[in-house]
Structures are given as structure tokens and as C-alpha cells.
Amino acid sequence: MSQVRGRFLVREEAAFAVRREPPLTFVSRVLTTSGDRWERAAAVLILVAWAQDTGDLLTDPDSAIRACAALVPLPAEDPRPTAVLLEALSDPHTADHWCDAEPLPQFDGWFRFALLRALLARTTTLEEVLDAALALMPMANDFTVERDCGPLLLRAFPDGNAGEAALTDAQRRFVSAIAAKDNCWGSIGNKITWLRTAGLPTDRASFRVLLANPGRAAGV
Structure with missing residues (x-):
């Protein structure tokens, strides 16, 4: 002490x-x-x-x-x-x-x-906490998902509908930050339940396809 x-x-x-x-x-x-x-x-x-x-x-x-x-x-x-x-x-x-x-x-x-x-x-909304979410992502990893990325995914996709509608600008920016973070895509499976609950792909390649698909652009 x-x-x-x-x-x-x-x-x-x-x-x-x-x-x-x-x-x-x-x-x-x-x-x-x-x-x-x-x-x-x-x-x-x-x-x-x-x-x-x-x-x-x-x-x-x-x-x-x-x-x-x-x-x-x-x-x-x-x-x-x-x-x-x-x-x-x-x-x-x-x-x-x-x-x-x-x-x-x-x-x-x-x-x-x-x-x-x-x-x-x-x-109540992702937009309200987006700046904080993006500032936190450089420190996020597979071992912290329960306390940062996971709860933020639930805020971004509270209805688990990530695969059903065009991403908003805030959703796209947050999901892009996750896709870009190597430490969030290791062999630890902590993140899978959170991604499934949000309606998102559970592998990085599919994540990137979702972001690259023009039909998923906000407002389309």
C-alpha cells in the first residue's frame, strides 16, 4: 500500500x-x-x-x-x-x-x-458518444471488448439490425474504426457475441466487405 x-x-x-x-x-x-x-x-x-x-x-x-x-x-x-x-x-x-x-x-x-x-x-444515441468512442478505439483490443467496444456496439446497433439497413454516418465511422484496429481481430473470441448481437459479421474480411459495399452507404 x-x-x-x-x-x-x-x-x-x-x-x-x-x-x-x-x-x-x-x-x-x-x-x-x-x-x-x-x-x-x-x-x-x-x-x-x-x-x-x-x-x-x-x-x-x-x-x-x-x-x-x-x-x-x-x-x-x-x-x-x-x-x-x-x-x-x-x-x-x-x-x-x-x-x-x-x-x-x-x-x-x-x-x-x-x-x-x-x-x-x-x-441514448451513438451520435452523442461518437467522439468518445473514436478516442477509445486506439486503446481497444480483444481483452477490453466487454468494457469498451462491446457496449458501444450495442449503442450503435441497439436493435441488432446492422445487416438490415444502410449505415448512418456515425455507425460507419465507428465500424470503420473497429475494422482498422488489428488488436480487435485476434484469436480471442470475446468479441463474437457482441458482433452477432449487433447484427455484424464476426470476421474481419466480411466486416471490410460491408464497409466497401456502395449499397451500404448512409442514405442509400
Whole structure:
């Protein structure tokens, strides 16, 4: 355990144990007094776990804190979390390394996976998340399909009708990005179920034929 994480957990446990301050007061104090990104991010994620209002943190100077705050299911009509998530996912590699010193205990896997999950929960169309999807594709591979490419395929083709109608511009751009990514076409079969559910071919050659077919162009 790193010194940063250890120090934070000791302080948290001590505050709770002696009941000198309520949990939310402790978290609020960390957010306002700590200059450590890991501590502040961990505190925000405690608020997320407790479904507390993190709206004030959506304008925090630290992009990592803003992104953590956007993970709370704030009212759907509030556009700010969506904008913060899109900003974070415009550079998913940087987002993944916001807290390199020690993984945040609330996350299972890379930061970008949690951000994408939250973004998909706050949106309904592929067009809304297309920029994020295209930014994520260079990092996608057969081993990450359950957390990036797969859910995005369901967003792109929610009715499983990829083989029944002309591709929209957004669908074509996303499918083209998958076709171009060598690491998405290895021998690991994780992707096959997702492709079948979307109504897409499960081999790369057929994928490319679909994209090259003029009759599949959007609007045709």
C-alpha cells in the first residue's frame, strides 16, 4: 500500500472510530484541505458511492476530480456531467493515468471504463458518444471488448439490425474504426457475441466487405 493511500485510510478510520466528525464532514474536509489528487479523488468516489450531490465539484480545477464527480447519477436533465465525461474521454490515455501512484480502490480496471459506463448511462444515441468512442478505439483490443467496444456496439446497433439497413454516418465511422484496429481481430473470441448481437459479421474480411459495399452507404 502506498504512503498516500495508507495515510488517507488511517485518517478515515480514525475519524470514524472516535466519532469526532460525521463521515460526510470528514470527506468534505479532505476535499477542501487536501492538495493530493489521489486523496481528493477517493473522497469524491465515496460521495459517488453514497449517491451524494457532487454538482459543485463539476467545476473543480482538477480534471480528475471533475470526472469523478460526473460519475454520480445527477438529474438526467443536467448537461454538465455529460460534458465533463466527454471531455475526459477525449483523452482516455491521460484519464487512465490520473492516479498512477496507487489504483483507486473504488475502481475495477482502468479509469476510462468507469467514465464510458457513466457516459452511456447518461446518453441514448451513438451520435452523442461518437467522439468518445473514436478516442477509445486506439486503446481497444480483444481483452477490453466487454468494457469498451462491446457496449458501444450495442449503442450503435441497439436493435441488432446492422445487416438490415444502410449505415448512418456515425455507425460507419465507428465500424470503420473497429475494422482498422488489428488488436480487435485476434484469436480471442470475446468479441463474437457482441458482433452477432449487433447484427455484424464476426470476421474481419466480411466486416471490410460491408464497409466497401456502395449499397451500404448512409442514405442509400
